[in-house]
Amino acid sequence: MLEFPRWKKIWLWAITLIAIVCALPSILSGTSVRWPDALPDPMVNLGLDLAGGSHILLEANPEQVAEQRIENMEESVRSVMRQASPRIRIGDVSTSGNQLSFMVDSSADVDRARELMLPLVNGVGLTREWTLAVVDETRFTLEPTSDGISNAVTDAMDSATEVVRKRIDALGTREPTIIRQGDTRIVVQVPGLQDPDQLKKLLGQTAKLEFKLVDQAALPSDVEQGIAPPGSQIFPYAEGTDFAGSSIAVRRLGGIKGDSLTNAQQSVDPQTNEAVVSITFDQQGGAKFAKLTTENVNKPFAIILDGKVLSAPNINEPIRGGSAQISGNFTTESANELAISLRSGALPVDLTVVEERTVGPDLGADSIRKGMLAMGVGSLLVILLMIFTYGRFGIYATAALVLNVLMLLGIMAVLNTTLTLPGIAGFVLTIGAAVDANVLINERIREERKRGRRVVAAVENGYKEASRAIYDANITNFIAGVLLFIFGSGPIRGFAVVLIIGLFTSVFTAVTLTRMWVAGWLRKARPQDLNI
Amino acid sequence: MRLLKLVPDDTNIKFLKYRMPFYVVSLLLIAASWALVMTKGLNYGVDFAGGQEVRLTFSELEEAPIPSLREQIGALGYGDPVIQRFGAANQVSIRVPLPEAVEDTPGAATAIGNEVISAIESTYDNVIRDGNDTVSGKVAGEFREKAVLALLAAMLAISMYIWVRFEWQFGVGALFALVHDVSLTLGMFALFQLEFSLQIIAAILAIIGYSLNDTIVIYDRIRENLKKYRKMPLPELLDLSVNETLARTVMTSLTLLIALVPLLLFGPASLFGLVAAITLGIFVGTYSSVYMAAPILIWLGVTSNSFIPQENVADKQDRIARGES
Numbered sequence: 001m002l003e004f005p006r007w008k009k010i011w012l013w014a015i016t017l018i019a020i021v022c023a024l025p026s027i028l029s030g031t032s033v034r035w036p037d038a039l040p041d042p043m044v045n046l047g048l049d050l051a052g053g054s055h056i057l058l059e060a061n062p063e064q065v066a067e068q069r070i071e072n073m074e075e076s077v078r079s080v081m082r083q084a085s086p087r088i089r090i091g092d093v094s095t096s097g098n099q100l101s102f103m104v105d106s107s108a109d110v111d112r113a114r115e116l117m118l119p120l121v122n123g124v125g126l127t128r129e130w131t132l133a134v135v136d137e138t139r140f141t142l143e144p145t146s147d148g149i150s151n152a153v154t155d156a157m158d159s160a161t162e163v164v165r166k167r168i169d170a171l172g173t174r175e176p177t178i179i180r181q182g183d184t185r186i187v188v189q190v191p192g193l194q195d196p197d198q199l200k201k202l203l204g205q206t207a208k209l210e211f212k213l214v215d216q217a218a219l220p221s222d223v224e225q226g227i228a229p230p231g232s233q234i235f236p237y238a239e240g241t242d243f244a245g246s247s248i249a250v251r252r253l254g255g256i257k258g259d260s261l262t263n264a265q266q267s268v269d270p271q272t273n274e275a276v277v278s279i280t281f282d283q284q285g286g287a288k289f290a291k292l293t294t295e296n297v298n299k300p301f302a303i304i305l306d307g308k309v310l311s312a313p314n315i316n317e318p319i320r321g322g323s324a325q326i327s328g329n330f331t332t333e334s335a336n337e338l339a340i341s342l343r344s345g346a347l348p349v350d351l352t353v354v355e356e357r358t359v360g361p362d363l364g365a366d367s368i369r370k371g372m373l374a375m376g377v378g379s380l381l382v383i384l385l386m387i388f389t390y391g392r393f394g395i396y397a398t399a400a401l402v403l404n405v406l407m408l409l410g411i412m413a414v415l416n417t418t419l420t421l422p423g424i425a426g427f428v429l430t431i432g433a434a435v436d437a438n439v440l441i442n443e444r445i446r447e448e449r450k451r452g453r454r455v456v457a458a459v460e461n462g463y464k465e466a467s468r469a470i471y472d473a474n475i476t477n478f479i480a481g482v483l484l485f486i487f488g489s490g491p492i493r494g495f496a497v498v499l500i501i502g503l504f505t506s507v508f509t510a511v512t513l514t515r516m517w518v519a520g521w522l523r524k525a526r527p528q529d530l531n532i
Numbered sequence: 533m534r535l536l537k538l539v540p541d542d543t544n545i546k547f548l549k550y551r552m553p554f555y556v557v558s559l560l561l562i563a564a565s566w567a568l569v570m571t572k573g574l575n576y577g578v579d580f581a582g583g584q585e586v587r588l589t590f591s592e593l594e595e596a597p598i599p600s601l602r603e604q605i606g607a608l609g610y611g612d613p614v615i616q617r618f619g620a621a622n623q624v625s626i627r628v629p630l631p632e633a634v635e636d637t638p639g640a641a642t643a644i645g646n647e648v649i650s651a652i653e654s655t656y657d658n659v660i661r662d663g664n665d666t667v668s669g670k671v672a673g674e675f676r677e678k679a680v681l682a683l684l685a686a687m688l689a690i691s692m693y694i695w696v697r698f699e700w701q702f703g704v705g706a707l708f709a710l711v712h713d714v715s716l717t718l719g720m721f722a723l724f725q726l727e728f729s730l731q732i733i734a735a736i737l738a739i740i741g742y743s744l745n746d747t748i749v750i751y752d753r754i755r756e757n758l759k760k761y762r763k764m765p766l767p768e769l770l771d772l773s774v775n776e777t778l779a780r781t782v783m784t785s786l787t788l789l790i791a792l793v794p795l796l797l798f799g800p801a802s803l804f805g806l807v808a809a810i811t812l813g814i815f816v817g818t819y820s821s822v823y824m825a826a827p828i829l830i831w832l833g834v835t836s837n838s839f840i841p842q843e844n845v846a847d848k849q850d851r852i853a854r855g856e857s
Contacts, residue, residue: 049802052663057671197642353641356666367800374799378791385787389536422734425806429738431791436745436784443780450541469752473745476693480686480744484737487682489675491579495734499741531535 002460002519012516015508016403022410042413047420047494049359050368053191057355058164058203060184065156065349066149070100073120073130073142077102078253080116088113092139100142107138114140127151153183156348161186164351166344167202186351196358198337206306206350207341209258209279209326211292214300214312218249238308241329248309250302256292260285264342266335269327275335277326279342286322294318303328305338306350371424382435390442391531392521396514397438404434404502404509411501420494430502433474437510440466446532455530456522463515470511474503538786539779547774548767551827558824562712565719572722575614577729578627578665580679582672584645585627587618587662588652596624597656604655605648613648616727619801623662630668641666679733683714686737690744698751699839701832706747709817709825713743716816717809731806739813742788746781746821753777754829755839762836769836770826785818 025041028034035041048055074093077100081088089105090113104113114134121130121142129148133141144152161180168176168188177189193199215232224247228234233252237243263280281289292301293315302312303326310328330338383401386394408430412419445462453461477499484496521527578585590596598615605613605626614627628648630641645664653659667675687710695703717736721728753773761769792814795807 059670197646200642352668353666354668355671356641357663358665359663360661367802370798370800371795371803374795374797375791377794377798381790381794382787385536385790389538389783391535421802421806422731424803425731425734425738425810428788428791428795428807428810429741432742432784432788433745435787436780439780439783439787440749443777443783446779447776465756469749472694472697472752473748476690476744476748477741479689479693480737480741483685483689484682487678487685488733489678489730491730492679492682492733492737495737499737 002456002463002515002522004516004519009516012513016407016513019407019410019505020403022414023406024410026409026413042410042416044409044413045416045418046368047418047423048189048191048357049421049491050419051191052194052359052365053189054193054196054199055355055357056188056190056196056200056203056353057181058186058188058351059354060153060157060160060186060349060351062149062153062184062349065153066098066144068156068349069144069149069152070095070098070142073100076120077117077142080120081113084112084116088116098144102140104138104140110134110138117142150183157184157186159345160347160349160351163345163347164188164203167340168199170340170344171199171202185354194358194360196356200353200356202337202341203351204353205337205341206347207258207338207344208306208346209261209342210255210304211258211289212250212252212255212302212304213292213296214302215249215251216299223247223249235302235304235307235309238305238310238328241310243309248302248312250304250309254292255301256285256288258342259346260288261342264339266330266332266339267325269325272327274327275330275332277330277335277339277342278323279326280323283322286320289322289324290318290320294320367421386435386438390438393438393442393445393514393518393532396517397435397442397510399517400438400509400514401431401434403513404431404505407505407509408498408502411505412498415501417497417501418494419498420491422491422495423498426495426498426502429477429499430506433477433503434506434510436473437466437470437506438514440470441511441514442532445530449530449532455527458530459518459522463511467511470507474507478503537779539782543775543778544771545775545778546771547822548771548827548830551767551823551830554823555827558712558820561719562715565715565722568719568722572725574718574722574728575725576672577727578667578672579730580672580676580728581627581629582667582669583627583629584641584648584664584666585625586645586649586664587623587625588649589620589660589662590622590624590656591658591660592656593622595621598624601626601652604651608647608651610644619804623801630666641668675730679730683733683736683740686740687711687714690740694748694751698755699834701829701834701838702751704832705825705828706744706751708828709743709747709820710740712820712824713739713813713816717813720812721809726808727805729805732809735806735809735813738810739817742810742814743817743820746784746818747825749777749780750774750821750826754826758834758836758839764836766830766834767827770829774822774826781818781822785814788814 022042025035026044029043074095077090078093081090088109090102091105093100093102104110114132117132117140121132122128127147128145129151131143131145135141157180161178164186165178168178168190175191177187179187181187188203190196190199215229218229218232222229223234226234226247228249231252232249234247234249236247237245258279260282261279262282265278267276267278268274269276297315297318300312300314303310305328310326313327383398386397388394390397408427441462444466445458448458448461481496481500481503485493485500488496596617598617601624602613602615605615605628610628610631616625617623618625626648628644630644645666649659649661687707690710691703691707694706714736717739721732750773753776754770757764757769757773764772789811792807792811795803796811799807
């Protein structure tokens with residue numbers, strides 16, 4: 001047990017030194033000493049609960065993705081049938097639950113229609129995204145498969161994450177962390193952000209922009225009661241607009257979606273001096289927009305944002321330049337927010353804030369300062385107690401304890417883990433485990449001496465007998481740590497990570513390193529008695 | 533230098549003499565804890581209850597005007613606010629439940645938070661916003677589920693390991709000691725209505741870890757002594773084992789307390805609940821290792837043969853056939 005060949009010593013010291021060097025950037029970051037830029041600088045990130053900032057958990061509603069998909073399918077079906085030659089006439093298009101159904105006017109067209117549907121139904125690769133069936137000879141039903149839905153949700157979440165990233169970048173906040181979590185969630189963490197209201201507004205805005213023709217034939221009394229004429233839909237006016245509280249009927253089909261924009265800017269209308277958003281369509285969108293406005297001069301069309309009507313201006317003349325202005329009683333700020341949202345693209349799905357945490361920087365800094373002070377006082381007292389109780393062995397234990405903390409920090413830095421408040425509980429437990437290991441060993445050596453063993457045998461037996469309990473205790477804690485990491489949520493995981501890393505460092509420092517030091521001392525000094 | 537000895541050599545304290553009354557009291561305490569949790573309930577923080585919580589410092593006041601705040605915010609019509617001191621006397625956390633309809637409306641929770649804050653700011657000067665938390669009911673439910681799952685999984689897996697490393701009786705004993713620790717901690721939180729948050733779950737896990745350390749050290753010594761003193765009656769052997777490890781138990785508990793008490797006294801307010809729970813857990817964990825984990829071995833029928841490999845019938849016949857005794 002006390003044999004330490006040279007190569008083993010070199011290895012042990014090398015591991016220790018590397019870990020400590022890795023801890024240095026994190027320790028120095030709080031001081032004025034600068035870590036050389038040329039060297040890599042692994043850092044222990046402080047969790048938002050310690051450093052201050054905002055944590056926002058966004059959740060998407062997968063049902064909405066499914067609904068959206070059926071809507072898109074309806075449009076695809078209509079355009080495919082329209083473009084077929086000769087054209088296939090369809091009717092009675094309806095959606096119930098998540099099933100889309102329509103009828104082909106002539107039973108002779110059924111086979112041709114089915115042929116045209118196949119490319120829409122089959123997804124990429126081998127998965128079939130929709131179940132297609134023909135009932136009652138001429139009625140087609142389409143139902144998404146579960147594979148199809150989950151693919152759609154995954155795609156929607158991927159692009160939603162991208163949109164969220166673009167929007168946050170547009171705010172110019174520093175070092176945001178944006179991570180997908182589970183199937184339908186996105187975590188956004190922005191260190192140092194104190195007022196997340198703007199961010200939340202920006203992320204809460206789906207920015208689905210639509211231009212639809214107003215159904216002028218609809219009776220105002222029907223619209224008021226929410227009864228839409230066939231082929232039309234009713235949308236409420238957005239809050240803050242002139243007609244807020246009332247609704248308007250628009251034609252369901254034949255509108256334009258705002259997803260083909262190349263740019264969006266906040267600007268001021270020179271005539272009214274009002275804040276507006278100027279948008280520029282891409283070529284295809286511009287052409288569509290020109291067509292719509294040319295064909296409908298002198299008719300009103302509604303600008304709809306996220307299902308709310310912003311305004312319904314008259315088309316005075318065809319708009320051919322590919323750019324337009326959106327007005328809707330904006331303030332400069334809200335116009336700017338909308339411009340950012342439109343530039344970054346619409347979210348494919350609404351995101352709801354299901355969890356939000358904001359910690360002020362003072363509170364965070366205060367936590368760290370007080371925590372450091374208290375830990376300093378505590379550590380000093382522990383060190384004194386250890387040295388007064390175990391003498392030379394107490395000094396070894398203290399050195400091991402200090403190295404343990406440094407190594408733990410170093411490994412956390414290399415693994416790029418985050419230290420949170422619960423992580424500090426993990427730290428305390430780890431330090432406790434390290435102290436306990438040394439106490440166990442030293443008490444055992446005392447016991448062995450009392451039983452009359454010679455110095456070397458007592459030390460050797462002390463380490464050997466104590467190690468059993470130390471390893472058992474650490475392995476059980478390790479099992480617990482791994483399970484916590486698997487089953488736990490956010491803060492509990494922060495605890496588990498520190499615990500798991502700490503178990504390794506504490507056994508390494510408190511058992512292996514102290515044994516090496518004690519062995520070296522025994523060899524050199526050859527003591528006849530131990531003061532322990 | 534003469535070194536400190538906190539525990540004299542060769543103590544012979546009859547720890548287990550009164551094991552029956554201690555056990556009865558402990559069982560009663562566990563039952564009482566659960567009764568408290570059932571009747572008074574745990575004072576869930578925003579993590580587990582959901583809602584909107586804001587933390588404020590009244591920098592102009594010595595002490596936060598909690599009763600009048602309660603009245604003022606209650607009048608806003610979001611149900612009864614939970615207002616607690618948080619750290620210094622002029623710091624409070626205020627939690628209002630989120631109406632159900634709000635949960636699906638983005639921004640509505642923020643609006644409520646802002647309404648609460650502006651109501652307070654209109655009455656008091658220089659109120660500093662230290663932070664706020666919003667947790668929807670759904671996420672809070674998930675936190676509760678995951679916390680329970682993590683605790684149960686950890687406790688079960690630990691007992692399994694001890695069963696494998698020792699004997700089944702030891703696994704049961706360790707599990708029992710852990711149940712005792714967790715129950716008493718929960719009971720304490722229910723009794724004093726301390727805020728119960730995700731951090732406290734981390735604290736309970738630390739307590740489990742610590743208590744387990746203690747239990748394993750004593751079990752390890754019991755195992756060693758069972759092999760060494762084959763003829764010693766079990767209660768006596770358990771007492772011996774506890775006494776032999778007493779110096780270590782005292783020393784370790786003491787060092788941990790020494791490290792924790794400054795954190796409790798001068799540490800940040802945000803850590804208070806966590807540290808208080810761990811400090812309490814050290815006492816509970818040490819007690820349970822001696823009075824719960826050890827004596828249960830007597831009732832579960834551990835004998836000095838528990839660690840002698842059982843000779844099976846075939847081996848025995850073999851041995852007899854070879855003419856060995």
